[in-house]
Amino acid sequence: MKKRLVLIDEDVLALTELKQRMIASQFLSVIGEAHQIEDVWKVLQTEQPDLILVGSLRQAEIGVLCQQIRFVCPQVTVIATCSAKELHWEPFLRNLQIWVLAKPVQPEQVELLSMQPSPSSYMQSGMGTGAPLVPMQSSPSAFAVAESPVATPAYLAKKEKPKHLITVYGPKGGVGKTFLSRELAVYFRQVPQNGRPLKVLAVDFNLDLGTFATSLNLPRTPNLFTWAQAIDQQIVAMMQREGIDSETAGPQEWQDYATSLRLGADEVEPFIVVHEQSGLHILTSPREIRQSFEIKDYHLYVMLETLKQSDYDVILIDTAPDTSDATIQALFFSQRVVLVGTPVVDAIENIQRLLKLLREAEYPEERIQVCINRLQRKEMFTLEEIRAYFQLHPGKTIFSIPDDDEVKRSINAGMPIMLGQQRSAARDAIEKLAKSIVTMEDETAAKKTAKPKEKARSSMWSWLRR
Ligand SMILES: Nc1ncnc2c1ncn2[C@@H]1O[C@H](COP(=O)(O)OP(=O)(O)O)[C@@H](O)[C@H]1O
Ligand SMILES: [Mg+2]
Structure with a gap:
């Protein structure tokens, strides 16, 4: 069965092109997309994808957006697609067990990553025996909290001071x-x-x-x-x-x-x-x-x-x-x-x-x-x-x-x-x-x-x- 993929990016043209090139994919089918932050939570809730490709949105930093998505959809594979200006998020994203691809993204890269386990964190490397740094929500109702952007957990929505x-x-x-x-x-x-x-x-x-x-x-x-x-x-x-x-x-x-x-x-x-x-x-x-x-x-x-x-x-x-x-x-x-x-x-x-x-x-x-x-x-x-x-x-x-x-x-x-x-x-x-x-x-x-x-x-x- 093909994995269900949602695309997020404000660059509609680039998404359309990627979608076109994915039509032939044996492994993935694009089932939804979002071009602005309001649509992200809606599409994730209605489509319940297996895989999310997160790109740039004007209203959100890619790292923060990925962190929120990881929280709301802990069981979904997340791939961040970063422009050169966003690549400084890479260590942060990897630590959240999120894949990072540099733009422009090739369909084959996404296919390949969709078949891999999440990128290594210390847990997967067998370094620790305790809780993962970003424990997975065990609640199967995780989607229930994602009814609207306002439903983003308050502690995440809060603007963090640089630390x-x-x-x-x-x-x-x-x-x-x-x-x-x-x-x-x-x-x-x-x-x-x-x-x-x-x-x-x-x-x-x-x-x-x-x-x-x-x-x-x-x-x-x-x-x-x-x-x-x-x-x-x-x-x-x-x-x-x-x-x-x-x-x-x-x-x-x-x-x-x-x-x-x-x-x-x-x-x-x-x-x-x-x-x-x-x-x-x-x-x-x-x-x-x-x-x-x-x-x-x-x-x-x-x-x-x-x-x-x-x-x-x-x-x-x-x-x-x-x-x-x-x-x-x-x-x-x-x-x-x-x-x-x-x-x-x-x-x-x-x-x-x-x-x-x-x-x-x-x-x-x-x-x-x-x-x-x-x-x-x-x-x-x-x-x-x-x-x-x-x-x-x-x-x-x-x-x-x-x-x-x-x-x-x-x-x-x-x-x-x-x-x-x-x-x-x-x-x-x-x-x-x-x-x-x-x-x-x-x-x-x-x-x-x-x-x-x-x-x-x-x-x-x-x-x-x-
Ligand atoms: N630069 C230094 N010069 C001289 N003595 C030092 C220096 N740094 C540490 N010490 C000595 O080493 C001891 C142990 O330092 P500490 O900071 O408690 O080590 P740790 O926390 O790594 O166990 C200190 O009590 C101090 O006497
Ligand atoms: Mg000490």
């Missing part, structure tokens, strides 16, 4: 992840945007042995565990409303309810600890190790989805040196990953293994910044040797931060070096790394050209680059 989601990761303990997370977070906090400081949140995803709060002399209550408990209360309430006994509900049911739970953007607030000197907000790891065992994948999923919708301009996640689901979810949640190691053979070996895993999962390498911390004047390995070992692109910078006694003092005193008066080589190096993270963002923003709201943002980033 910077950064994970600091290193597959070895003691290499400086927490130190770097703290300094980067404080640094971003100090950069004003349109005359106001950025809203910055640091999240301690080292659930069992995190020390982020300690590194700022802060209490560890409330924390991620108290938030997880509050999430469970909401899920129980949802189950009760539907007559389900939460005591006997299985893990799959909890997972399903968590997937459909939509927290408001401000629901993170009660679980935040504030660092008064810098104004940094922190979601700390639990006080006790056994509480960390109670934080499940579905909690992490709900938390990250809520954070994505929150008001924070920058969200920085500190992680554990492991490949737990918390860590993997953080990596796939982020637009930038700072991969930290020290110039010792075991740290370097583990970074190499991690890079291999990410490459196998087709993780976009341009998101990764490699940073070698605690560099001493004489090292066994030069940065160039390390680059060659990691097989990094020759154009990619490896960042380094010198070993500095001041760092140890600043950790013990709970006082970020970014808040001190003194300049030091370590501080300068961290600022350089911070600027590289936001400069890359600036390039992405520049590609999106000529949108007034983007201009305000790029002026901030150009301020940063001075």
